[in-house]
Amino acid sequence: MTDPALSELLDLALEAARRAGALLRDGRPADLGVAATKSSPIDVVTEMDIAAEKLITGYLTDFRPDDGFLGEEGASSPGSTGIRWVIDPLDGTVNYLYGLPTWAVSIAAERDGERVVGVVEAPMRRETYHAVLGGGAFANGEALRCRPTAPLDQALVSTGFNYVAHVRAHQADVAQRLIPRLRDIRRGGSAAVDLCDVAAGRLDGYYERGLHPWDLAAGDLIAREAGALTGGRPGLPADGDLTVAATPGVFEPLQTALDELGAWHD
Numbered sequence: 001m002t003d004p005a006l007s008e009l010l011d012l013a014l015e016a017a018r019r020a021g022a023l024l025r026d027g028r029p030a031d032l033g034v035a036a037t038k039s040s041p042i043d044v045v046t047e048m049d050i051a052a053e054k055l056i057t058g059y060l061t062d063f064r065p066d067d068g069f070l071g072e073e074g075a076s077s078p079g080s081t082g083i084r085w086v087i088d089p090l091d092g093t094v095n096y097l098y099g100l101p102t103w104a105v106s107i108a109a110e111r112d113g114e115r116v117v118g119v120v121e122a123p124m125r126r127e128t129y130h131a132v133l134g135g136g137a138f139a140n141g142e143a144l145r146c147r148p149t150a151p152l153d154q155a156l157v158s159t160g161f162n163y164v165a166h167v168r169a170h171q172a173d174v175a176q177r178l179i180p181r182l183r184d185i186r187r188g189g190s191a192a193v194d195l196c197d198v199a200a201g202r203l204d205g206y207y208e209r210g211l212h213p214w215d216l217a218a219g220d221l222i223a224r225e226a227g228a229l230t231g232g233r234p235g236l237p238a239d240g241d242l243t244v245a246a247t248p249g250v251f252e253p254l255q256t257a258l259d260e261l262g263a264w265h266d
Helices: 003-025 047-064 094-096 165-181 191-199 213-225 248-260
Strands: 034-037 044-046 068-071 083-091 103-112 112-121 127-132 137-139 156-159 184-186 207-208 227-232 244-245
Touching: 003 047, 003 083, 003 103, 003 112, 003 127, 034 047, 044 047, 044 094, 047 068, 047 083, 047 103, 068 213, 083 094, 083 191, 083 213, 094 207, 103 191, 103 213, 112 191, 112 213, 127 191, 127 213, 137 191, 137 213, 156 165, 156 191, 165 184, 165 248, 191 207, 191 213, 191 244, 207 248, 213 227, 227 248, 244 248
Parallel strands: 068 083, 156 184, 156 207
Antiparallel strands: 034 044, 083 103, 103 112, 112 127, 127 137, 207 244, 227 244
């Protein structure tokens, strides 16, 4: 890496994610329960989500006190340096609550509004993914590359479902109509991990409605730096209406199919 400023941001993100991942893995109480809910009674926050975000923001502030933050559990400040950290301290909270292994810590750094660093720490997989804008994507130090292009009908695609009942019902209807066009659909439960699985060649594609910036910031960059294409509705970037990530040959037909099926609205 030739940009020392990005090298510093990457090192900080890697260490913050490592520390938060260790806290979540080793500090999970046996009687872990729900601390709060968000969009619905099943959209949960645990005490460990809150503790992990506090650890991350505290660590980063020690080194860069004037940076901005946007965190899922409430961290929000504009900062004055042009750098903003976008943090999901525990992506896959319901998996974590139930003791399932697919969850991750996601940390991205934006410089003047552009994502430049992304780190996803998946402790139960013993995998750390990272990317720097223009520098490629890596997992545990090994370069990542998305899968060779497959026809859409041979594509393995992952998705996720919202915690608001009527939105989830619509998403299930879209998946039911989409699945005959694909090899199959998976549902992992962590957007950050799904995006990294596209980067690592474990999936041909991924789509989801209703993501927030912290859900996709790091994983989107990692997928793109591994050669995948990412976006939202045709002609738009990934956002809360729709996020799509896929190999170059799968991306456009998947995005078009989702648009035809009305994946971004009820």
